[in-house]
Amino acid sequence: MAESQILLNDFKRLWANTGESVLEAVRRVGESGWYVLGREVAGFERSLAARVGRAHAIGCASGLDAIEIGLRACGVKPGTKVLTTPLSAFATTLAILRARAVPVFVDVDEHGLLDLDLCRTALASDRAISAMVPVHLYGHALDLQGLTELRDRFELTVVEDCAQAIGAVHSGRQVGSVGQATALSFYPTKNLGALGDGGAVTTDDAGLAGRCRSLRDYGQSQRYLHDELGMNSRLDELHAAILDHAFLPRLAAWTARRREVAQAYLSRIRHPEVRLPTLASAETSVWHLFPVCVPAHRRTSFIEHMRAAGVLTAIHYPRLIPDQPALRGQAFEVRAPLPRATALAAGEVSLPIHPFLTDDEVSRVVAAVCTWPAA
Ligand SMILES: Cc1ncc(COP(=O)(O)O)c(C=O)c1O
Known part of the structure; x- marks a missing residue:
């Protein structure tokens, strides 16, 4: 029998794992007769805040919106310079x-995370930079102590982009504990993904939480009182109920399985041209992705070899954000050069990593990488 293809995400297995609980959540919302910003959203916000160790969570429509709402609620004004990474989902910069x-772009380190030493240099040389959106990319936590020092020394507004990194830790601290606000995404591929779009802002600041609640709901602080121009970025009851009752309770087990798969790849993949992620804290990443690097001129050969072996891969990300056509004509700065981000854009390949990979599939991925013919 032909072996099945190994997918980057396997939503049919997700449904097999959670379908009954999802249907129960849907029935409860349907029967409640209340579909937007009700008890389910409030309940999910409480569960989420407890899970990430913050005082408040504010559900919204997407991770993109969560970053924008976080920035605006923190008082980031038009024209403010915001330090960020050139290697991320476009949404980070779009927000x-x-x-x-x-946006002011600074290069990344060899793991693909924003280089905090370069950030310090940029901040010291341009005191007009007053905010920062660091991204915990691939599920790896940035150095939170280093981030805290930058925040305090330069009095920065920090909105952490934790879209890929819910639950990741560094030196015993969870991501999301440095920024005044933190953004999460529940896009289906995320470690905590919904059956559609969703996002949340988390914070310890009650005033900021109130501004986020207002911004997600047309800028109204009370019914029919609009203090500012907000958005419609409400999380609906259905997604809140599904996230709260079907998915969040399983997140710890899913993360543990991602870590097992990552550990298997790290200990068993050996190839002279495949560079594995070499994090100091491999067990504290939540492994949203498993990024390897191959020589740029050999990337197509690697991807085709993996596909022929029945393993689908992806690239995160093939084009740096400052090089995106949409940025033409926009105000932004690049603290050039960006050699590490450029190298990753040319050589990165993401191997499948998700909670529903079987041991046999993990072995097939390992074997496929190890049998890629060397140049
Ligand atoms: C790092 C990062 N930031 C922001 C986002 C935006 O999230 P969403 O797709 O929910 O808008 C994503 C996901 O696509 C992401 O990976």
Whole structure:
């Protein structure tokens, strides 16, 4: 019998794992007769805040919105310079631009995370940079102590982009504990993904939480009192109920399985041209992705070899954000050069990593990488 293809995400297995609980959550919402910003959203917000160790969580429509809402609620004004990474989902920068702020790009380190030493240099040389959106990319936590020092020394507004990193830790602290606000995404591929779009802002600051609640709901602080121009970025009751009752209770087990798969890849993949992620804290990443690096001129050969072996892969990300056509004509700055981000854009390949991979599939991925013919 032909072996089945190994997918990057397996939503049919997700449904097999959770379908009954999802249907129960749907029935409860249907029967409640209340579909937007009700008891389920409030309940999920409480569960989520407890899970990430913050005082408040505010559900919204997407991770993109969560970053924009976080920035605006923190008082980031049009024209504010915001330090960020050139290597991320486009949404990270799009949110900064939608807040009418000015992204300032700094290179990443060899793991693909924003280089905090370069950030320090940029901040010291340009005191007009007053905010930062660091991204915990691939599920790896940035150095939270280093981030805290930058925040305090330069009095920065920090909105952490934790879209890929719910639950990741560094030196015993969870991501999301440094920024005044933190953004999460529940896009289906995320470690905590919904059956559609969703996001949340988390914070310890009650006033900021109130501003986020207002911004997600047309900018109204009370019914029919609109203090500012907000958005419609409400999380609906259905997704809140599904996330709270079907998915969040399983997140710890799913993360543990991602870590097992990552450990298997790290200990068993050996190939002279495949560079594995070499994090100091491999067990504290939540492994949203498993990024390897191959020589740029050999990437197509690697991807085709994996596909022929029945393993689908992806690239995160093939084009740096400052090089995106949409940025033409926008105000932004690049603290050039960006050699590490450029190298990752040319050589990164993401191997399948999700909670429903079987041991046999993990072995097939390992074997496929190890049998890629060397140049
Ligand atoms: C790092 C990062 N930031 C922001 C986002 C935006 O999230 P969403 O797709 O929910 O808008 C994503 C996901 O696509 C992401 O991976």
